[in-house]
Amino acid sequence: MRLENFIARRYIRYSGENREISSSAATVVISIAVGIIFYICAVSIMNGYIYGVMQLSFEVKSFHVQYDGSRQENVPLTGSIEKRREAMKGKGYTEMEEIRLHLAADKEVKYSALYRETNAVLQYSGKSTAVAFLRELPEDIFKNDDGFDKAVRLHKGNKNLAFGEIMISSKTAQKLKIDVGDKLFVSFMENDNTTSVRIRKLTVSGIFSCGLSELDEQLAFIGRETGRRMFRELPYSLMLKLHHYDKAAQFCSAYQADGFMALTNWEEENYNELSALRFQRNIIAMIVILVLFVAVLNLLSTIHITVFEKKREIGILRSTGFVPAQITSLFLYLGLYLAILGIIPGVTVGLLLCYNLNGIIAGAGKILSAVNMMIYNIGNLFFESPKPVTIEFFSSDFYLDKLYTSISITEILFITGLTLLFSVSAALFPALKAGYIKPNEVLKNE
Amino acid sequence: MSELLRVENIYKTFSSGEETLNILNGVQLSLKAGETISVTGESGSGKSTLLHIMGGLDTTDSGSVNIDGVDITKLDETSLSELRNKKIGFIFQSHYLLEEFDAVENVMLPFLMNNYNKNEARKKAVELLVKVGLGERLHHHPSKMSGGERQRVAIARAFMNEPPLILADEPTGNLDNKNAERVVELLFDLSRERGHALVIVTHSPTIAAMSDLRYVLRGGLLVQED
Numbered sequence A: 001m002r003l004e005n006f007i008a009r010r011y012i013r014y015s016g017e018n019r020e021i022s023s024s025a026a027t028v029v030i031s032i033a034v035g036i037i038f039y040i041c042a043v044s045i046m047n048g049y050i051y052g053v054m055q056l057s058f059e060v061k062s063f064h065v066q067y068d069g070s071r072q073e074n075v076p077l078t079g080s081i082e083k084r085r086e087a088m089k090g091k092g093y094t095e096m097e098e099i100r101l102h103l104a105a106d107k108e109v110k111y112s113a114l115y116r117e118t119n120a121v122l123q124y125s126g127k128s129t130a131v132a133f134l135r136e137l138p139e140d141i142f143k144n145d146d147g148f149d150k151a152v153r154l155h156k157g158n159k160n161l162a163f164g165e166i167m168i169s170s171k172t173a174q175k176l177k178i179d180v181g182d183k184l185f186v187s188f189m190e191n192d193n194t195t196s197v198r199i200r201k202l203t204v205s206g207i208f209s210c211g212l213s214e215l216d217e218q219l220a221f222i223g224r225e226t227g228r229r230m231f232r233e234l235p236y237s238l239m240l241k242l243h244h245y246d247k248a249a250q251f252c253s254a255y256q257a258d259g260f261m262a263l264t265n266w267e268e269e270n271y272n273e274l275s276a277l278r279f280q281r282n283i284i285a286m287i288v289i290l291v292l293f294v295a296v297l298n299l300l301s302t303i304h305i306t307v308f309e310k311k312r313e314i315g316i317l318r319s320t321g322f323v324p325a326q327i328t329s330l331f332l333y334l335g336l337y338l339a340i341l342g343i344i345p346g347v348t349v350g351l352l353l354c355y356n357l358n359g360i361i362a363g364a365g366k367i368l369s370a371v372n373m374m375i376y377n378i379g380n381l382f383f384e385s386p387k388p389v390t391i392e393f394f395s396s397d398f399y400l401d402k403l404y405t406s407i408s409i410t411e412i413l414f415i416t417g418l419t420l421l422f423s424v425s426a427a428l429f430p431a432l433k434a435g436y437i438k439p440n441e442v443l444k445n446e
Numbered sequence B: 001m002s003e004l005l006r007v008e009n010i011y012k013t014f015s016s017g018e019e020t021l022n023i024l025n026g027v028q029l030s031l032k033a034g035e036t037i038s039v040t041g042e043s044g045s046g047k048s049t050l051l052h053i054m055g056g057l058d059t060t061d062s063g064s065v066n067i068d069g070v071d072i073t074k075l076d077e078t079s080l081s082e083l084r085n086k087k088i089g090f091i092f093q094s095h096y097l098l099e100e101f102d103a104v105e106n107v108m109l110p111f112l113m114n115n116y117n118k119n120e121a122r123k124k125a126v127e128l129l130v131k132v133g134l135g136e137r138l139h140h141h142p143s144k145m146s147g148g149e150r151q152r153v154a155i156a157r158a159f160m161n162e163p164p165l166i167l168a169d170e171p172t173g174n175l176d177n178k179n180a181e182r183v184v185e186l187l188f189d190l191s192r193e194r195g196h197a198l199v200i201v202t203h204s205p206t207i208a209a210m211s212d213l214r215y216v217l218r219g220g221l222l223v224q225e226d
Helices: A002-013 A019-061 A081-088 A093-104 A146-151 A170-176 A224-230 A245-256 A271-309 A311-319 A324-355 A357-382 A409-435 B047-054 B077-087 B103-114 B118-131 B147-159 B177-194 B205-209
Strands: A065-067 A109-124 A128-137 A153-157 A165-169 A183-188 A198-209 A219-223 A237-242 A263-265 B003-016 B019-032 B036-041 B062-067 B088-091 B165-169 B197-201 B213-218 B221-225
Touching: A002 A324, A002 B103, A019 A146, A019 A245, A019 A271, A019 A324, A019 A409, A065 A093, A065 A245, A093 A109, A093 A237, A109 A170, A128 A170, A128 A224, A153 A170, A165 A170, A165 A183, A170 A198, A198 A224, A219 A224, A237 A245, A245 A263, A271 A311, A271 A324, A271 A409, A311 A324, A311 B077, A324 A357, A324 A409, B003 B047, B003 B197, B019 B047, B019 B197, B019 B221, B036 B047, B036 B177, B036 B205, B047 B165, B047 B197, B077 B088, B077 B103, B088 B147, B103 B118, B103 B147, B118 B147, B147 B165, B147 B177, B165 B177, B177 B197
Parallel strands: A128 A219, A165 A198, B036 B197, B036 B213, B088 B165, B165 B197
Antiparallel strands: A065 A237, A065 A263, A109 A128, A109 A183, A109 A237, A153 A198, A165 A219, A183 A198, B003 B019, B003 B062, B213 B221
16 A cells, blocks of 8 residues: 555656646645635534524523423322412422522533513503513623623613613614603513403613514513512523533533423524524535535546556556556545645635634725725716715624634534545546556557 | 476467457467577567567467466466566566656665565665666656666666566667667676576567577467577
C-alpha cells in the first residue's frame, strides 16, 4: 500500500504539469470545496435558526424545564366528591415552593420561579378586545433571569410588574389601540369547573415584543402580587432555567426517576415546531449533499483522464511487478487525495464563513451601501434622484437579534466521511479499469 | 551454465476480422544464465510479441515458457507479477519513465515493490545511475533529460532488482546512432559484468552481432544464425 500511496501523492504534486489532468483535478477540488462550504453554511445557519427560534420559546414560553402544577396526579378514583375535587385543583403555592426548593438545589439550575397562567380577554375602553395568555411571574424576573430579560424586548414603558400593572405585547397593544399608562380590563375564568367570570382593572406598564408572532399574539405578564389578588384557585407551576439548556432532557429524566413525573423539558413542549424545523434542516442538508454528490462525480472523469494519460506508466508498473489490485488502489488513493484537497479548504472556509457570517453580512451590506451612495453622489451631479436606502441583508426588524450559526463536530465528520465515501466510490470504476489494463497492449513499440 | 529460460512450442495467433494471423508457429528457445542473445526479424514478424510472452506480459495460444524451472504460462496474475519483479528486467523502445519522479526515484521503484526501504533503495539506485554515467543527473526529471539519458535510466531501472533475465525490446529504436551505440554497449557490458542473461530484440545487425547467439524470427519460427 505504501508504494501506491507514494506514487499517488506524487501524481497529485505534479498534476499541475499536465494540463488535461490539472484542469480536471482543479475542477474536482474546487467543486468539492464549494459543496462542503454550502453544506457547512446551510446546516449551520439552519441549526442556528432552530436554536434562535427555540431560544425565544424556551426563554419566554416553555422555559428550559417546567413542572406543571395543574397536572392532576394521584386523583382518587373512589371517595368523596370533595376529596376528588380537592385533588383535581392542582398544587398550591406551598406545595410547589417545596418542589421548587428541592429542584433549585441542583447545581445545574440557574434560575427557578413559580408561575401561574390562564386565558384572559383584555378589553380597552369598551371598544376593543384581545385574547391573551395571562402569566403571573415574580416581579424580579427581569432582574434575575437574563434569558427572559433578553428575549422580552421592550418597545415602550418599562419592564415593571408592580401591583396592579400589566405588560402586554406590541401586537396586543395594536389590537387594543392602547398605550403605556392606559388602563384595561382583564376578564378570566379560573378553571374549567366554574362559570364565574372575574374582571380586574390593570394599568399597562410596558409594551414588549419577543419576535415570534406566536408569542407576541398571546403573552401578557402580571406580577406575583397582582396574581395573588386576581386568582384564588389557579394552580402554580414551576419554571426552571438551567446553565445548559441542552441538558434539559437529561435533567428531567433524572428527576422523573425520583417521582417528579410532571417535569417536562423545552424539547417536549416544542416538539412539533422543533420536529418541523429539524425536518426543514435535514431536507436542505440532503439537497446540498446531492449537489456535493454531483460535484464528486467530476472525480470519475478526472480519474478516467488520468488513467488514459498514464496508461503507459501503468504498463511499466505492471511490467516491474505491480499487480492489478495495486494499480486499482493507486487510483483510489488518487481519488482520496483529490477529495482531501477539496475537503480541507471546504471545511476551513465553511467554518470561517459561518463563524463570521454576521460580520460578513454586515460588511457586505456596508460595502454595497457605500457603492450605492457613491453612484448616487455621482449621479446627483447630473440629475436629481431620491437618496438610496441603506442596504441591510439582515434587517434589524428581524425577530432574531443576529443570524445564529452552529455546527457540531459530528456534522463536520459526517460530511467529511460522506465526501470521502462518494469520492472513493466515484474513483472505483476508473481505478478498476486501470487495474485491467494489459501491459502488452500499452507498451507496444511506436 | 544452468538453463535460465526455456521456450517450448509457442503458438500465437492474432485475429483481425475474419483473417487469422499466425505470428508464432512453435517457437523453441533455450537460454543459459548470463548468456546474451539477439532476435532480429522483419517488422511485424512477432519479435516484440515473443519478448512479451517470455516476460509474461502476453499470453500464448499454446506452449510453455519456463524461467528458472517455473512455467510462467500457468501462473496466476499475482505470482506472475512477483516473478516479473524478481526475475525479469524490461527495457522498451520508449523509456516509459514516470514523469513525476526523478531519475533516482524511477530506478528505485522496482526495489520498493517488495521492500519498502527507501534508504536502501536510494543507495542502490544512485550506485546504478553512477554506473550508467548519470551521476550528475540523479535528481533530474525525465522531461529535463535527453533521449539517451532517459534510456540509460530505464536500463538502470531494469537492473535494480538484479534480475537474472533482461528483456530488451528495440532499446535503441528512438535514439540517434551515437546514443544508440552508447546505450547498447552499456547494456551488454552491464549484463556480462553482472552475469545477467539478455534477450535483445533489434533490427540492427551491428547490435545483433554483439550477442553470444543470434536468432532471426522468420515465418513464426526462431532460427539460429551462424
